[in-house]
Amino acid sequence: MSDNIRVGLIGYGYASKTFHAPLIAGTPGLELAVISSSDETKVKADWPTVTVVSEPKHLFNDPNIDLIVIPTPNDTHFPLAKAALEAGKHVVVDKPFTVTLSQARELDALAKSLGRVLSVFHNRRWDSDFLTLKGLLAEGVLGEVAYFESHFDRFRPQVRDRWREQGGPGSGIWYDLAPHLLDQAITLFGLPVSMTVDLAQLRPGAQSTDYFHAILSYPQRRVILHGTMLAAAESARYIVHGSRGSYVKYGLDPQEERLKNGERLPQEDWGYDMRDGVLTRVEGEERVEETLLTVPGNYPAYYAAIRDALNGDGENPVPASQAIQVMELIELGIESAKHRATCALHEKWMVQFAPSILLLRGDFFSQCAFFLSAEESHFQTINLCLADLLAG
Structure with a gap:
């Protein structure tokens, strides 16, 4: 070419x-x-x-x-x-x-x-705060990450007449904002073992999802992804705790705002984030808190x-194979929210378990386990071992 x-x-x-x-x-x-x-x-x-x-x-x-x-x-x-x-x-x-x-x-x-x-x-793989965090993890500054929390919160109490907020396929913030957070989590930690997701329509007149809360479970790590359209107070963009320290960052990467204002590229100061993060490191018995400069973002x-x-x-x-992983979690999250269940990823099967039903679905490439109690009206999540099920 x-x-x-x-x-x-x-x-x-x-x-x-x-x-x-x-x-x-x-x-x-x-x-x-x-x-x-x-x-x-x-x-x-x-x-x-x-x-x-x-x-x-x-x-x-x-x-x-x-x-x-x-x-x-x-x-x-x-x-x-x-x-x-x-x-x-x-x-x-x-x-x-x-x-x-x-x-x-x-x-x-x-x-x-x-x-x-x-x-x-x-594009948010090239956010300023994400590049900063990615560098911290690559250098082992935080040690083994045990807890990772990522927010994409906005305050838009009025439902707007736009396709993203209508009730059609692919609408709502689970499809609009969550893909950013899911992609970042996969980039940092790979696919989770399981996920538990709550999706809701909280604003009066809402026709599509305007709230999500997702818990991605790893063997020794929990990842919390949260988005809402009803957050007037500022939320932390990232809260990360590891075996050697913590990182907390407020504010949103400035590149979208600058592009929205009509700025053209290239520019020497492109991507600079004026809001720094806070790094807390453990040194012996002491905790040392310091301001951490944010790496410039780089959408270009x-x-x-x-x-x-x-x-x-x-x-x-960003090859299609990586975006497919995001789509896998989007669909799995919808199943989790629908059944109020914890859904576990597996290479070949999704398992749905009820008192008298065992359904194997090979097209979903995951395993979703839920139990409907005969005594209670709500779903209770249980742990299922696919190997034991198939062996038994």
């Missing part, structure tokens, strides 16, 4: 305008060539030299487009990505990858069969890596 990779962008809503268009345009070697939008005036106000077409099909049929980026409503990710791949294009899909796990697996298989790069925009690194991957000079920064 030539040094000049021509990019087609589908849609010009919030994600395209705020993230993808400026990041693509600011990446050397990428050309923001064509945008599919019904509002040409809106696009031209920001990008006067970019070609605007009315339908995504024009991007699929354009032989000069190398890469198609899909930051559209979640339930359109699968059909648009499939059509783009079948047209021979490389594809970037915004998170969440798809609405269902089966869709994600189908796209991954299709991309591999066609030899196309398929990547998912999990994603599209730079995409460019390198397409040119054969690097790896896909």
